[in-house]
Amino acid sequence: xxxxxxxxxxxxxxxxxxxxxxxxxxxxxxxxxxxxxxxxxxxxxxxxxxxxxxxxxxxxxxxxxxxxxxxxxxxxxxxxxxxxxxxxxxxxxxxxxxxxxxxxxxxxxxxxxxxxxxxxxxxxxxxxxxxxxxxxxxxxxxxxxxxxxxxxxxxxxxxxxxxxxxxxxxxxxxxxxxxxxxxxxxxxxxxxxxxxxxxxxxxxxxxxxxxxxxxxxxxxxxxxxxxxxxxxxxxxxxxxxxxxxxxxxxxxxxxxxxxxxxxxxxxxxxxxxxxxxxxxxxxxxxxxxxxxxxxxxxxxxxxx
Numbered sequence: 001x002x003x004x005x006x007x008x009x010x011x012x013x014x015x016x017x018x019x020x021x022x023x024x025x026x027x028x029x030x031x032x033x034x035x036x037x038x039x040x041x042x043x044x045x046x047x048x049x050x051x052x053x054x055x056x057x058x059x060x061x062x063x064x065x066x067x068x069x070x071x072x073x074x075x076x077x078x079x080x081x082x083x084x085x086x087x088x089x090x091x092x093x094x095x096x097x098x099x100x101x102x103x104x105x106x107x108x109x110x111x112x113x114x115x116x117x118x119x120x121x122x123x124x125x126x127x128x129x130x131x132x133x134x135x136x137x138x139x140x141x142x143x144x145x146x147x148x149x150x151x152x153x154x155x156x157x158x159x160x161x162x163x164x165x166x167x168x169x170x171x172x173x174x175x176x177x178x179x180x181x182x183x184x185x186x187x188x189x190x191x192x193x194x195x196x197x198x199x200x201x202x203x204x205x206x207x208x209x210x211x212x213x214x215x216x217x218x219x220x221x222x223x224x225x226x227x228x229x230x231x232x233x234x235x236x237x238x239x240x241x242x243x244x245x246x247x248x249x250x251x252x253x254x255x256x257x258x259x260x261x262x263x264x265x266x267x268x269x270x271x272x273x274x275x276x277x278x279x280x281x282x283x284x285x286x287x288x289x290x291x292x293x294x295x296x297x298x299x300x301x302x303x304x
Contacts, residue, residue, distance in 0.1 A: 005046050007079060009039040010072040013051065016040065017061060017069045018142075074280060077143035081282055092285040093121040099290075100129045100136035100148035104204040104228055105273065108247045109149075109297045116293050133203050140278060147287050149294065151203055152272040161274040162291040165298030169208050169271070170249060171264035172232070173241040178260050185262060187214055193221040194240040196231055200224075207271045208243035212264040232257060245271065246299040273298055 015025040016036070026033040044051050051065035061069065084095045101110065110128060117124055129136070129145065136148040137157055150156070152163065171185070181189050197220060198205045208214075221240065225231035228248050235242040236257040244253065249261055263269075275291045277284075295303040 003046065005043050006039075007076060009043040010076060012036045012039040013043060013065075013069060013072055014076065016052075022059075073141075073143055077278070078280065078282070080143065085282070091123070092283070093289055094123040096125045096127060097286065097290070098127045098129070098144070098146045100131060100139060100145045102133055102136065102150055102203065103130055104198070104202060104245065105149055105151065105247070106130045107228075108245075108251045108253075109294060112297050113294060116296075120293075121289075137276070140276065146281070146283065147275060147277045147290065150274055150276055151207055152274045153207075154203060154274075156274070156276050158279065159276050160279050161276045162288070163302050164273045164275055164291055164295040165302045166270045166272055166300040167298060168246045168300070169211055169243045169264055169266075169269045170246060170261040171212065171241060172235060172244045172249075172254065172259050172261050174236060174239040175258050175260050177239055177241065178262065187216055187219055187265065190219050190241060192218050194238075195219045196221050196223070196225060196234045196238065196240055196242045198225050198228070198231055204228075204243075204245070204271070211266050211269045211271065212243055213266045213269075228253060232259065235259060247297075250299065270300075272302065 012025070012029055012031075015028050016022065019025040019028060022033050022037060026036040029036060031039075040052065047068065049064045049068075050062050051068055052059050052061055087095050106128070114126065117126055129139070131139070133150055133154060136145065136150065137159075139145040140148050140159065141157065149164075151167075152161075173185075177190075177194070178185070187195075195214070197208070200206075214220075221234075221238070223234065225234050228244065231242050232244065232253055234240070236259055243264065244261070254261065273294070275287060275294060277287050281287070291303055295301045
């Protein structure tokens, strides 16, 4: 058998693909630029194909180079998982675990989740990253995260998932506004620009608008919030309304405000919470255990 490509050279290739610059890629790998360049040239010789087209000022990845990058990413991710497995001696809830979580979930489960894992699985080292759905799925695909917690429905890009539970939405409204409206409250009765929402980068906005059947855009205030806590403050100060998930209400996000929580229009005004992982992983048992721990913290458990 011909000599196999080294993991180090594969990591050089991935770094170059990520940074799109030889100098920055070399710095990320803590090697010289010439070492990184030589490693990639050696990889091309071993594979017998051109991965990068170069000239004296620029470069681009060939079609084969893009394919090799995808294969290399899977190889390095599988190698990392093998290392974790060996370090934990096959014990599924030991060793490092890199989890991503979106900002409209993270603040309301991570404290309780960390305490639960510390109490029951103290040899599991949970490293958490909070980011948007798009960024977390990208990091999962690139092998930089092992698992991510997202709100569904969502295109999970060919990954697999556990549906953990359901998180209902509530129509949260300033009490003076609520007292001025007849019941049951209809969105058409609300003042124009009285409904505050998150920035479009947050998937909760789309989920809430769809689930709660809000169709009148004239009711939406043009100023948007960057977090649920900011959203609550905007609705409170503006004597308006918004949509807040039950998990945030259960953990006291409305404390100290003049807001009241009401049942919104819509038979299934809720979002589902999912645990997303790559289909190629060999850590399904670990993720199943983690899924059970998270499902126990949600307003309505769906995981069987």
